[in-house]
Amino acid sequence: MAYDMTRYACTVCSYGYHPMKGDPENGIPPGTAFEDLPDNWRCPWCGASKEQFVPEKEEQSDVRREDS
């Protein structure tokens, strides 16, 4: 099964969730699709809930890129 690698942006603080990176500090391994994040997962920057995220393209101009 192909992973959905769509990046999502937090509408509150602009944190970008990268499925490739995951959120290892909070127990989310790299390669976890946004859809597969647990419902109680919170934005590691500001604490916003999953529903407050949008696919990055929808808010592209507003998102600080997290590329490293």
Add this chain to the structure above:
Amino acid sequence: MNTTLRDNIDWVGYVDWTIRDFHGYNTDRGVTYNAYLIRDEKTALVDTVKAPFADRLLQSIAALTDPAEVDYVVCNHAEPDHAGGMSQVLEVLPNATLACNKKCKAALSKHYDSSGWKTHIVATGDTLPLGRRTLRFIETPMVHWPESMFTYIPEEKLLFSMDAFGQHYASSQRFDDEVPLCTVMEEAKTYYANIVMPFGRQVAKVLEEAAKLDIEMIAPSHGVIWRSHAPAIVEAYTNWSTCRPKPKVLVIYDTMWDSTGRMARAIHEGASLPGVAAELIHIRSSSLTRIAAEVLDAAAIAFGSSTLNQGMLPMAGAVLTYLKGLKPVAKAGMAFGSYGWSKGGPEAVDEYMKAMKWEVLREPIRAQYRPTSEVLDECRTAGRLLAGKAREMAADRKAGERLCVDP
């Protein structure tokens, strides 16, 4: 008082000498709310002040220019200590357009009736030419709120850094070289620990962006302006945001009948080794604000509480609740404390340390009623363990960074 930053760029803020409680932050040296007026072909005000002092801000503006001449009011941060005066200011400045980012506009509209405000939305990279000088905007989300933003004047190498690099420090002078530097740095550290610490990752990113700018002067929205020591505060922020601890051990405790106090002193005695700064902090003789500041650059922390009603003492709980929200990263720790007939105090502390992802060095040290000489020896040994760990952590400059900075 010299209030001039550059030719026709002036501080027009307010010094709040008497405030001692800033939403729970002990402001022992008072607070300033900094606003800045830039007069050029166009005139811009950067930020306002807390609502009760808006009149004073308007008086300071009127002393420099006709209020009708103000073309823009920049809002770098929607929090009421900076935007509280916005309604009054926009009412009195008839030709002013509010310049802020999209999130700031949304936040302001929740706080105030902004329906009549002329607003110009800006984003990172946008500029507002004033004549000889230009305002350039850099969004800095979560340093300190989602809408937080820097405003930069490239022609003057001047950065309006909002809460970043600020200090709660009322003084008769406005510049860092006009006041004792150790006091400014102490207040900057206290401010970072109590306000900025949870956003260390974002601070690290912002510092990367700031490094691309040519900066001579940093004008924060609280405290004195960094004119002579800007590199020093940037270096301090780099150290704090990348979690570089000092070889420092804290023994923080609360105690009922001094059993936990005796244990604390024994741990402190053990930790007082050459090259290690060991500090003893009795919670009820200190404050949340001071404790947070000490935790910021400590490597290892012993935290003790007697047992009360099968849990921690309430003030120990308050400190740990506060610290958990501030997210101090890359700490080593251990719990200790006394109990009578049921356990609970040190165990609850231990759970908090694990929840904060500190490296817990050993199981809690417990004493029933009174610490025996064996328990006190165990405390001294644990103190030496903490001191050794603190030295090791301070020597490994990158240890904290691995844990607290995004790759």
